[in-house]
Amino acid sequence: AQKITQTQPGMFVQEKEAVTLDCTYDTSDPSYGLFWYKQPSSGEMIFLIYQGSYDQQNATEGRYSLNFQKARKSANLVISASQLGDSAMYFCAMRVVSSYGKLTFGQGTILTVHP
């Protein structure tokens, strides 16, 4: 079975500062993908960034980067230069080869960006 753990229920950051949201995962499958989604108060899940288990380099997408440490089974999301619009719930999720369909999500972290 797969498990995603997000230990930070809430995080606060000042506008224009960087913030790291933690995610650890557990799977015995050697091939997997890790995803981060943003869920604003409107409720829609917005895809942010993807990291494959065999990728040698950390993924980056604009202000988002994924700090992938395979040996530690962690996939932390780093948001640089935070903006007020970044305030939302953030979910880490995983898919494995053995269960192509499902995403397994963590509990989420609520990020609040202060002006």
Next chain:
Amino acid sequence: GAGVSQTPSNKVTEKGKYVELRCDPISGHTALYWYRQSLGQGPEFLIYFQGTGAADDSGLPNDRFFAVRPEGSVSTLKIQRTERGDSAVYLCASSLISGEQETQYFGPGTRLLVL
């Protein structure tokens, strides 16, 4: 292009009633997924369709829940004899194909309230 759409956006029903929730995936996406998100939690997988067939329905909580996708596009999640515990946001997602690298794109969800 158009994203995943879900109707209705909100549904209020009484305990014991039957409800249908509709999902219209992104055009050309062969894989379709249903998730359920309870308040303050991450989404939980319900069922996955590849084309017209349910490839994985291991997340359906009991036999009151079933879903169809008769023509490989639109899907309907059906809940019989609704219970108050069924109250949640039901999210639909689609992806081009199924694979651990494939990004799932989510719809806005249907908020179901069972009184």
